[in-house]
Amino acid sequence: MPDFIPAKFCVGCGYPIILITLGRILEQKQLSKKAVMGLDIGCSLLAIDALPINIFHTHHGRVTPTMLGFKRARPNSLCFGLTGDGGAYAIGWQSLFHSALRDEPITVIVVNNTVYAMTGGQTAPTTLPRQKTDTNPNGYEGATFFGPELLRHVAHKDAYLVRTATNSPKEIAVYLEKAIATQQAGHFSLVEILSFCPTNWKTIGKATMDYVEDLKKVYKVGEI
Amino acid sequence: MSHSSGQKFMTGAEIATQAAVDAGAEMMYGYPITPVTEVFTNWIKQGQKYLQTEDEIAAGFAVCGAAMAGQKAFTATSGPGHILMQDALSMAEGMRLPFVAIVAQRGGPSSGTVIYSQQEVTLACFGGNGEGLRLVYSPGTLAELYTLIRRAFNESWQYYFPAIVLTDGYTVKTRGLVDLENLKMENVVSAPLVVEGEIKHWPNIFTFEEELYSEVMKSKTDFDKITANIATAEEYQTDDAEILLIAHGIVGAATKVAVDQLRSAGKKVGLFRPITLRPLAAARLNNAVKKVKKIICIESSLGQLARIIKDELAPDIQVSFEYLQYPGLGIEIDEIVSRVSKF
Numbered sequence: 334m335p336d337f338i339p340a341k342f343c344v345g346c347g348y349p350i351i352l353i354t355l356g357r358i359l360e361q362k363q364l365s366k367k368a369v370m371g372l373d374i375g376c377s378l379l380a381i382d383a384l385p386i387n388i389f390h391t392h393h394g395r396v397t398p399t400m401l402g403f404k405r406a407r408p409n410s411l412c413f414g415l416t417g418d419g420g421a422y423a424i425g426w427q428s429l430f431h432s433a434l435r436d437e438p439i440t441v442i443v444v445n446n447t448v449y450a451m452t453g454g455q456t457a458p459t460t461l462p463r464q465k466t467d468t469n470p471n472g473y474e475g476a477t478f479f480g481p482e483l484l485r486h487v488a489h490k491d492a493y494l495v496r497t498a499t500n501s502p503k504e505i506a507v508y509l510e511k512a513i514a515t516q517q518a519g520h521f522s523l524v525e526i527l528s529f530c531p532t533n534w535k536t537i538g539k540a541t542m543d544y545v546e547d548l549k550k551v552y553k554v555g556e557i
Numbered sequence: 558m559s560h561s562s563g564q565k566f567m568t569g570a571e572i573a574t575q576a577a578v579d580a581g582a583e584m585m586y587g588y589p590i591t592p593v594t595e596v597f598t599n600w601i602k603q604g605q606k607y608l609q610t611e612d613e614i615a616a617g618f619a620v621c622g623a624a625m626a627g628q629k630a631f632t633a634t635s636g637p638g639h640i641l642m643q644d645a646l647s648m649a650e651g652m653r654l655p656f657v658a659i660v661a662q663r664g665g666p667s668s669g670t671v672i673y674s675q676q677e678v679t680l681a682c683f684g685g686n687g688e689g690l691r692l693v694y695s696p697g698t699l700a701e702l703y704t705l706i707r708r709a710f711n712e713s714w715q716y717y718f719p720a721i722v723l724t725d726g727y728t729v730k731t732r733g734l735v736d737l738e739n740l741k742m743e744n745v746v747s748a749p750l751v752v753e754g755e756i757k758h759w760p761n762i763f764t765f766e767e768e769l770y771s772e773v774m775k776s777k778t779d780f781d782k783i784t785a786n787i788a789t790a791e792e793y794q795t796d797d798a799e800i801l802l803i804a805h806g807i808v809g810a811a812t813k814v815a816v817d818q819l820r821s822a823g824k825k826v827g828l829f830r831p832i833t834l835r836p837l838a839a840a841r842l843n844n845a846v847k848k849v850k851k852i853i854c855i856e857s858s859l860g861q862l863a864r865i866i867k868d869e870l871a872p873d874i875q876v877s878f879e880y881l882q883y884p885g886l887g888i889e890i891d892e893i894v895s896r897v898s899k900f
Contacts, residue, residue: 366753366754367753371622374762378762381758381759381760385756386756387751387752387753387755387756387757387758387759388758389757389758389759389760390759390760390761390762391618391648391761392618392644392645392647392648392761395618395645395648397615398610398614398615398618398619398622399618399619399621399625400622401622402586402618402619402620402621402622402623402624402625402626402630403622403625403626404622405619405623406584406622406623406627406628406630407626407628407749407753410626410753427611427612427614427615428611428612428614428615428618430611431610431611431615
């Protein structure tokens with residue numbers, strides 16, 4: 334397990350925190366050999382060399398169906414889908430919703446930075462009211478998307494749905510462990526992680542932390 | 558009815574299902590769509606493993622994931638579903654996944670008609686944001702539907718290109734006598750592309766144009782290398798033909814009967830019927846057209862086959878073309894005989 338992630342992500346990005354945390358858990362639990370991680374296209378694609386496990390790219394919005402196909406073919410594997418909030422909740426929502434409904438035993442990690450970050454910060458389903466983006470330069474006026482809460486309505490009672498943030502790495506570790514245990518028990522799991530995007534938020538230092546804390550006021554962290 | 562003991566009266570859908578079983582397929586991902594739904598429901602009736610997904614996009618990507626894990630999986634679709642399937646087929650083309658799809662064409666564009674057409678040739682052969690490096694088979698008969706599905710699994714798992722068996726609703730819904738015992742072939746064994754315990758970092762998106770270029774050119778080289786083994790066509794009465802009829806699928810089968818009738822009337826016609834549309838048997842095509850005065854392309858589309866044929870003709874071949882084109886319409890033998898007689 335490397336002590337650092339190759340510097341592909343922007344300075345201050347939250348992804349490396351998530352990936353290092355996941356990598357340590359897999360190493361500690363000796364699950365690296367069984368782990369397979371599919372990457373959605375978006376900032377998630379940059380994780381291709383991040384961990385010493387099998388990793389492959391899929392298409393934008395398609396990581397969930399790809400991983401359920403892999404999991405059903407090889408049930409003893411540990412399947413992760415790493416995706417952004419746009420890939421998960423907009424273009425990939427139909428597949429994500431039905432995978433939760435069918436209780437597919439895979440773990441989807443949704444990195445929520447409230448924008449399409451790779452393409453320069455356009456409005457996502459998770460964009461907050463009044464937030465200014467490239468596609469809502471005068472401020473977003475729509476409603477806000479609560480992925481895990483929506484899935485709770487259709488998911489199996491033993492499916493694991495949770496939200497945390499990149500300024501709480503210990504909590505990320507606890508929740509990822511529970512998500513893995515849920516997959517091993519044969520159920521669907523989704524971990525949404527509110528993640529730093531200083532590039533698109535146009536923040537530095539403490540302002541980035543404050544931004545996440547503000548997000549937490551809207552997107553409640555904890556098990557759902 | 559007198560027939561040998563090996564013969565059975567089966568629908569195209571039943572034959573397709575049996576071919577997949579015999580090919581060693583372990584899993585089917587599907588979404589109902591006319592005219593190919595019965596391939597899915599027959600598979601399920603046989604007690605095989607399956608999942609009905611929320612759409613063709615999910616079915617396609619689940620097949621991709623299964624292929625990576627080493628499982629022989631497949632899907633079946635048509636028309637609007639075939640359009641959605643191109644997303645996953647593009648990934649299969651880019652990552653060289655053994656992806657098998659049975660596509661029963663229906664009329665288009667849009668929701669079109671629901672039973673028959675030959676208007677998905679371009680989509681099957683060249684759909685997606687790539688170069689059309691996939692294997693596309695066009696069965697003319699029920700027996701050929703069986704053998705081409707077997708070949709699609711074998712050749713896809715041997716050469717790692719996506720494979721589409723491009724048929725139509727008439728073929729899938731037709732009931733006829735087939736002797737599958739005589740059509741047996743060895744299966745290529747599947748193997749995982751992502752192996753437990755290995756550390757494979759497998760990209761499909763690249764930073765540098767040169768990286769993608771070398772990936773595409775490697776696939777192109779591989780595709781060219783296997784063309785001689787895979788490209789198949791039927792040539793019928795071509796030796797002394799003055800007019801060469803070119804048709805595929807069940808139109809090709811109808812044209813073959815028309816050739817006999819036209820020959821009885823003294824017309825020197827022959828048939829070139831591509832059995833693989835990708836790769837096309839271009840060497841045989843170019844040989845077959847050498848002595849003919851005219852080519853007539855016959856198809857249930859406005860030239861989707863003709864464009865492939867013209868593209869594959871050697872630049873020095875000068876021959877005049879005529880077209881019988883009926884987009885989305887079935888073509889009867891009598892119609893072919895009557896129209897070709899006038900040339």
